[in-house]
Amino acid sequence: MAGAEARTLLHLPTRELILHGLIQNRGMLLIAAAFGLAWETGLAERLTEQAGEDDSVVPGLIEGLAADVTGAGAVAAVGAAIALIVALLVLARLLSMAWALVRLHDYRIVRSGEDLRATFGGLTRVAATIPLRRIQTLTIHEGPLHRWAGRVAVGVETAGGERAGEADPHRHRLAPILRRARLWTFVGEVIPELGTGEDLRWEPVSPGAFRRVVKEAGFVATLAALPFYFLVGAWGVAIHAAFLAWATLYARRYVDHLGWALKDDMVWFRSGWLWRRTTIARFAKIQVVALRATPFDRRREMARLRVDTAGAGAASHKVEIPYLPASTARELRTFVAAEAARTEFRW
Numbered sequence: 001m002a003g004a005e006a007r008t009l010l011h012l013p014t015r016e017l018i019l020h021g022l023i024q025n026r027g028m029l030l031i032a033a034a035f036g037l038a039w040e041t042g043l044a045e046r047l048t049e050q051a052g053e054d055d056s057v058v059p060g061l062i063e064g065l066a067a068d069v070t071g072a073g074a075v076a077a078v079g080a081a082i083a084l085i086v087a088l089l090v091l092a093r094l095l096s097m098a099w100a101l102v103r104l105h106d107y108r109i110v111r112s113g114e115d116l117r118a119t120f121g122g123l124t125r126v127a128a129t130i131p132l133r134r135i136q137t138l139t140i141h142e143g144p145l146h147r148w149a150g151r152v153a154v155g156v157e158t159a160g161g162e163r164a165g166e167a168d169p170h171r172h173r174l175a176p177i178l179r180r181a182r183l184w185t186f187v188g189e190v191i192p193e194l195g196t197g198e199d200l201r202w203e204p205v206s207p208g209a210f211r212r213v214v215k216e217a218g219f220v221a222t223l224a225a226l227p228f229y230f231l232v233g234a235w236g237v238a239i240h241a242a243f244l245a246w247a248t249l250y251a252r253r254y255v256d257h258l259g260w261a262l263k264d265d266m267v268w269f270r271s272g273w274l275w276r277r278t279t280i281a282r283f284a285k286i287q288v289v290a291l292r293a294t295p296f297d298r299r300r301e302m303a304r305l306r307v308d309t310a311g312a313g314a315a316s317h318k319v320e321i322p323y324l325p326a327s328t329a330r331e332l333r334t335f336v337a338a339e340a341a342r343t344e345f346r347w
Helices: 014-024 027-041 043-051 058-071 074-103 144-149 180-190 209-232 235-256 295-299 326-342
Strands: 007-011 108-112 115-120 126-131 135-142 151-158 171-179 259-263 266-271 276-282 286-292 302-309 319-325
Touching (some): 014 171, 027 074, 209 319, 259 326, 302 326, 319 326
Antiparallel strands (some): 007 108, 135 151, 151 171, 286 302
């Protein structure tokens, strides 16, 4: 790495790592992993046997607490249950923050020439070299807590990159957490030809998309509400109505946040309401442009356009635009395929 050319693009201090852990909330996964490990190693069984012994105070303590809560009435029982849930959620957040501090300790992204180098880790030090030319797509992640904190996360997918200590070398969370004010400056270092997305003109999907999504969401809401008719009787109607109201709100907000755009020799695609993702794919990296139409799509004169790159993973946010008017989808496929064909593909 040439010292004169190396520039630090991102360095996450302790405060940002703690905030990242709070937002990600991986604590429940850690708790589940701890229970699984205890079960597999036999530790859980040994603790249960010890707690059940005659000279153990644990059974009596549990029975005494249960009797006190039950004797205090239904309100106290509900309050105790809520307090237990809140305590578990707080513990999960604290574990998530601790995990982020250890795993991403001294997280740093350095650009040297045409390469990005990521280093991080407290116990296990991880180093990743990401050639800029191998970046296929870039995705901006934004959840509810990201928006509350004024932060985003940036990920990339590469073709044939190398990453020490990681199982999947093709997917990288390049910036686990990043101030929104720095987003386009940082992204501009990763894709130099990319302008800002602030003045982007987003194109909507078909006007009939809301009707299709609300029908699907309403069907799921009805199935979810059916058991309540047997559990709470007439109150099931109110619960069903609440589920349908949520399904309608979800459908409206989901369709409103679907969009696509063409700018700077790239195709942009955004989706999601609460958890929003925007993916950018350069024409030079596109390998396949496919048009798909289910029987429901053809009935409504709609189609789905999918753009594939070399680094697309199964769980990645692909450029796959649903509910397009059929004529728009055909025109877009022709244009994107022609633009991709005239560019030189580089690994």
